[in-house]
Amino acid sequence: MADYRFENINVSFGTDVIYKNFSIEFEKNRITTILGRSGCGKTTLLNYIMKDILRYKNLSCVFQEEILVKWLTVYENIELVLKNKGLSKTEKNEIIIKNLRLVNLNGYEKYYPSSLSGGMKQRVNIARAASYPADLLFMDEPFKSIDIINKEEIIGKLKQEIKSRNQTAVMVSHDLDEAIDFSDNIICISGTEGKKIKKFSVNKYISKEMLIKYI
Ligand SMILES: Nc1ncnc2c1ncn2[C@@H]1O[C@H](COP(=O)(O)OP(=O)(O)OP(=O)(O)O)[C@@H](O)[C@H]1O
Known part of the structure; x- marks a missing residue:
């Protein structure tokens, strides 16, 4: 069924x-x-x-198109989907770091989308979708x-x-x-x-x- x-x-x-x-x-x-x-x-x-x-x-989603906010860092782009979820700064940090590790992008927290390749941007999209609780x-x-x-x-x-x-x-x-x-x-x-x-x-x-x- x-x-x-x-x-x-x-x-x-x-x-x-x-x-x-x-x-x-x-x-x-x-x-x-x-x-x-x-x-x-x-x-x-x-x-x-x-x-x-x-x-x-x-629900959470990953689109085909790149939908990162250009003026926010990788970290801030992911943080966006964790707003108003009642999470502390430490909890948010744990989620973001864990999901950046999931897509092999640990260490790229402070990068802006313009300094990432297409594949890396797509990996941030995945990390962001995986961070959102749904x-x-x-x-x-x-x-x-x-x-x-x-x-x-x-x-x-x-x-x-x-x-x-x-x-x-x-x-x-x-x-x-x-x-x-x-x-x-x-x-x-x-x-x-x-x-x-x-x-x-x-x-x-x-x-x-x-x-x-x-x-
Ligand atoms: N907004 C739209 N206006 C007109 N035709 C559209 C629109 N969106 C999709 N189509 C048409 O509908 C059909 C299916 O498109 P869709 O994007 O769903 O295919 P897809 O299987 O996801 O393709 P791909 O694997 O290349 O992404 C195509 O012929 C496309 O040209």
Whole structure:
């Protein structure tokens, strides 16, 4: 039985029908990846779901675009999401340092976004989303611009962190490897107006060859 179910999703841009009577569901306390080719409508779906959930639940998110505040340091950018949460300065500091370590950016607290690479900025986005206390975490291609070494490490550490907090996470991706490494469940999306979905539980038998047939 799914814990989050979205039915009768209809989204069009002008005459382009992206979703028509579409349904999708997610399990609580699991990491689900929505996998599909570029342009198939993953971001559109994630935005729809986040908007719907926000009506009744708090959530944290990582967007594809860089959304750091330019005139604030890395530390201050993360501190922003911890405002009005009743946390002491020491507690905030612990959370920020812990999550900068999670994305291998400890030591970069005083840097401004302009002195970071694209991949580093994306890692700050992840640290910020991980710092925000929420039951639900939504991520739109969070590892896209991150180099392979950091990516593998961050995927492992973030997965462990999500599990230890009992969070429900939904990621959008077109990368088969990261979907397998990061997720408990994968939902492949394909087709245009009449979209098809195929669900997989990630286990030792899953392979890229199995997934690619359904995206
Ligand atoms: N605001 C918009 N106005 C018009 N068309 C849009 C808009 N947003 C998305 N689209 C179209 O909807 C389709 C799905 O876009 P979407 O960004 O959801 O795809 P995606 O699967 O997330 O792609 P990618 O993996 O490249 O990020 C595309 O054809 C896109 O051009």
